[in-house]
Structures are given as C-alpha cells and as structure tokens.
Amino acid sequence: MKLKSLIYLFLWIPLIFLQCQKDGLTGGDDNNGGNQNITYGKNRFITRIDGDDREYWVHIPNSYTGKTEVPMVFMLHGTSGDGEEFYNHSGWREVGDAENIITVYPSSWRYCIHTDGETKTITKWNTVPDCEWTYCDGQKPRDDIKFLSAIITEMGSKYKIDDKRIYLVGFSNGGQMAARCSIELSDKLAAIVESAGSFYLDTTYTPKRKLPVLYQIGNEDYGPGNVGPAIPLSLLDTLITTPGIGLRNGKHYVTAQDHIRDFKLDPNFILSGDTTKAAIATYKPYQCCGQPSIFICHDKRIKTCLSQWRKSSYGSCGVKLGMDEKF
DSSP, X not given: OOGGGOTTGGGOOOOOTTOOOOSOOOOOOOOXXXXXXXXXXXXXXXXXXXXXEXXXXXXXXXXXXXXXXXXXXXXXXXXXXXXXHHHHHSSHHHHHHHXXXXXXXXXXXXXXXXXXXXEEXXXXXXXXTSSSOEEOTTOOOOOHHHHHHHHHHHHHHHSOEEEEEEEEEEXXXXXXXXXXXXXXXXXXXXXXXXXXXXXXXXXXXXXXXXXXXXXXXXXXXXXXXXXXXXXXXXXXXXXXXXXXXXXXXGHXXXXXXXXXXXXXXXXXXXXXXXXXXXXXXXXXXXXXSSOOOEEEEEETTOXXXXXXXXXXXXXXXXXXXXXXXXX
C-alpha cells in the first residue's frame, strides 16, 4: 500500500492485551538522520523536563534508512496506561513497519486525583481544568505540552523526520490531551485524532493554527466503568445539535460546539457514512481555502471494552484524514 493511500491511518486505535512483546529493547542513537548505529524496533528514551525524567518509547521500522524524511505519529495512552503498554498493544508499530512511519509512545505522569467521588493514584495527562477530575492537594501538574514539544525536537535531531507530517492520536484521557494539543501544539502538528476523549468544558480556545481534527466515539462508550444504551447512529444529527440531551450527558453537543468555536467552522455540517457501521458529520470552515475540516464520527463497532478497538482498525469511519495530509 502506498503511503499516500493510507487515508485511514488515524483510525487505528486498537488495544489487545494478549499480544506478546517481541522487539529487542532499547537504545537509540544521536546520528542526526544518518543511517549509522540505528536501533531498529523498540527504543526507550528519557528526557529531562522541569527537573523530572520523562519517558517515551519509539518504534523504528526496518525500512527506515536515515536518508529520506519519514512521517512520525504520536500515540497517547489513556488513564492508568503508559507508553510501553501502548507500544506493545496499540497496533501502531505494525502500521509503522508496513508504511515506514516512526511511531512514538510517551508516558504521562502519575498523580493523586479526585474523580467520580473517589481518590486514587493513577497516570493522567495534564488536561486540568478541561476535564472531569481534579488533583489532590499538593500535587504538581506536569507540563505535558512542553514534554511533547521536546520529543518533537529530540526526534528531529535523532532521525530524519518530515516536520510537515507529524501527527498525534490520543485515546480516552489521551484523547483529551490530543484536544489540548490541537490548540497548543497546532503549530507543530499536521493533523490530530481525539478518540474517546475530547474537550470537556463548554468554552473557547484559540489555536495557534487551524488544523484537521477527527473526533471519534463509540455508540456504546459511556466512559470507563459506565454503561448505557447503544445509541442509534441515526441520532448523530440530533446529538450534535441539541443541548442538554440525556445520552452521554450531552457531550456530543458540547464537543461539536467547542470545535465549531475554536476552529471557526460553519455550523452547517454534512452527514455521511453508513448508519449500520459509522455515521460522520463533517464541518467545513466558513471560507474554503487554507483551513481544515473537522470530522465527528459515531462508530457502532467501537464499544466500551478496550479490546474491541482492534475491530475498528483501518477505516472504521472512512474519513480521509491521513498521511497525505501535510502541515
């Protein structure tokens, strides 16, 4: 498959917890794009951010030579996860091998937080205050935007990265972080996918640059530990235009309105897709040229069980937001 035809890449958000680790561990090099001493497969790197050692994992495909610039994709894990877990189970390294893409799996930080009436210590991306949880007293929120930006710089010094084709995908709490990145890192990213997580507050932000975004949610996804009725895909129109609707606490509407305001979109969307599989709402900018489209995908095949994500790999929504999208 040619790289330009990989139009469904951002919809690969699988988690399989039975897959075995099979790549050799870590290393990496500072060859600045050369092809000497490349550690193919699994690499672990540590970068110092505001006095903390922050970890990220990188997969280098065997087809990488160091002579030609290649795309890079970030994959941000969800609550309680880490970069190595997503390296091992997300399916992205297989995509990287097939398409000569370098894939990056950062780890968030572990905090004491308050959520759903409970106090727990768990890994989270720092999306406060735009989220449904708060920090315990005395916690120091880490600067994850600074962390991810540092990774982009470091990867550019270690490998031949096409800086016009750097993409970011986030799942759940990682999806919330992806939404934050669509605002604060939009000057460094070509496109973003927010999967099963996005903006939480009904507010407005100003992105550094308007870029294409896909928000993807399953029709049975009510969040970790929560259940609810399967939402008919034919209701997508109603969900994104009706405030205060009971299903998913009206989050479809809030998410749509946030993106419309932030990216200055025409609120008149185009519906497409197959309501037996996935329904899609496409928002265009008020003016046609030089600005992105925003997609909201409601997918029947993505459920709350994380292991179901494998079924949605490669084109659950059929949205043309892929590796031919450049900065």
